[in-house]
Amino acid sequence: MTDDVRSVSRGLTAVVLGVPGVRSVLPPGPNLATLVRDVHSVLDLPRDGGAVLVQDRREGARIRVVVTTDRRVPTLGLVRSVRDAVVAEGTALLGRRPSDVTVRVVEID
Amino acid sequence: MTDDERFGAFTLEELSDYLDTDRTPARPDIDGDPEAAAALVRLESLRTASRDLLDAEAAEAAGADAGWIASVLASVRTTAHAGRDIPVPDDDPASTLVVTEGALRGLVRALGDEVPGVVVRRTRFTGDVGTAGGSVDVEVSIAASADGPVHLRAEALRSIIEDALAAHAPFVVRSLVVRVADLIEGGRP
Numbered sequence: 143m144t145d146d147v148r149s150v151s152r153g154l155t156a157v158v159l160g161v162p163g164v165r166s167v168l169p170p171g172p173n174l175a176t177l178v179r180d181v182h183s184v185l186d187l188p189r190d191g192g193a194v195l196v197q198d199r200r201e202g203a204r205i206r207v208v209v210t211t212d213r214r215v216p217t218l219g220l221v222r223s224v225r226d227a228v229v230a231e232g233t234a235l236l237g238r239r240p241s242d243v244t245v246r247v248v249e250i251d
Numbered sequence: 252m253t254d255d256e257r258f259g260a261f262t263l264e265e266l267s268d269y270l271d272t273d274r275t276p277a278r279p280d281i282d283g284d285p286e287a288a289a290a291l292v293r294l295e296s297l298r299t300a301s302r303d304l305l306d307a308e309a310a311e312a313a314g315a316d317a318g319w320i321a322s323v324l325a326s327v328r329t330t331a332h333a334g335r336d337i338p339v340p341d342d343d344p345a346s347t348l349v350v351t352e353g354a355l356r357g358l359v360r361a362l363g364d365e366v367p368g369v370v371v372r373r374t375r376f377t378g379d380v381g382t383a384g385g386s387v388d389v390e391v392s393i394a395a396s397a398d399g400p401v402h403l404r405a406e407a408l409r410s411i412i413e414d415a416l417a418a419h420a421p422f423v424v425r426s427l428v429v430r431v432a433d434l435i436e437g438g439r440p
Contacts, residue, residue: 171326174263174333175256178293184323193322210325213358217419221339221348229346244347246336248329250358250419 147196150203150235155192157231158207161223163215165251167193168208194228202241205232210249221245259286266291267334270298271356271373297331329353337376338383339421350421352376358419359391359412366408368396372432378425386425389416394433405429 158167172183195206205228211220224245232240258266261281269281270291281287334352341348356374363371373392379385391412395401409429416424 166325168325168329169322171323171330174267174297174330177297177327177330178258178263178290181293181297181327184327187319187323187326208326208329210329213361213415213419217350217354218339218421221350222341225341225343225346225348239345241345242347243345245349247350247354248333250350250354251361 147198148192150198150232151192151194151196153192153235154194154196154205154207154228154231157227158194158209158224161220161227163212163220164224165210165212165249168210168248169193170195170206170208170246196232198236199241202238203232203236204242205240205244207243207245208248209245210251211247213250217247217250221247258290259284259288261287261290263290263294264335266294270294273372294331297327332357335376335380337380337421340383348421350419352380355416355420358415362411362415363391363393363408365411366404368399368435369404369408370394370435371408376422378422380422383421385422387420387422388426389424389428391427391429392432393429394435395431396435401431401434405431 155167158164169187171177171187176183193208195204197204207224207228209221209224211217225243228243228245229240232243256263259281261284266281266287269278274282281291329351332353334356336349336351337355339348339350355376359374360371363369371391371393375390376387377390378387380387389412391408393405393408395404406429409427412429413424413427416427
């Protein structure tokens with residue numbers, strides 16, 4: 143367990159931005175139903191730390207990554223490269239392999 | 252709260268699909284449902300999200316952090332258009348890799364912008380969308396200008412969509428149909 147998931151998030155965000163074809167990393171926001179109810183719920187997004195969501199749990203870290211990508215790079219290979227980079231850096235930063243990693247591509251531009 | 256929640260008698264997916272068709276043909280069952288109609292208005296607002304949407308509250312809350320504001324707006328924009336999650340085939344049980352339906356729709360729309368005289372109106376994915384590597388039928392409705400051979404424009408678009416989906420879509424394209432739904436004459440559909 144780490145005391146500073148914000149620092150881990152910043153590290154993972156930097157690593158994801160370094161994967162060829164990743165244009166941006168977005169913070170995972172509220173789901174659509176929540177946004178439709180109240181768009182201001184998006185203002186709860188954290189303003190410090192990185193854009194990668196890190197939840198350090200006893201059974202292992204849960205990591206969520208949302209990216210926009212460059213369409214000149216094939217998405218299927220890219221999304222696996224992001225996962226591989228997150229697992230490698232997450233393992234280094236947290237001391238053990240994350241137990242749950244989600245990578246979502248939301249825009250191919 | 253989940254995206255499966257109903258607004259009146261309809262799910263967000265149904266309402267989102269209705270907006271994708273520009274509410275054509277009209278759905279009196281949706282339009283006449285007060286809760287669904289209100290959700291449609293809010294969903295439309297989300298789709299045109301801008302700094303105005305978050306008004307002064309957002310600007311004040313963020314202070315001078317333009318990067319955070321950009322992230323917030325991108326999060327709203329991509330969530331409003333996300334559609335379904337389409338799983339990417341992968342062997343790692345500890346990972347979930349996903350491309351959203353909205354990402355692929357946006358890609359098809361951008362490809363349409365590259366073909367002169369074509370505007371992509373709507374893209375639908377039907378079939379085994381929820382299974383990694385499933386078979387999916389793709390239907391793209393376009394408006395095409397009438398100042399040239401329409402079928403050649405449709406075929407040109409079909410060809411580049413086919414190539415793009417091979418590189419970016421996590422499913423097998425079972426069929427790909429480009430349907431000319433409108434003619435653009437004098438710059439107006």
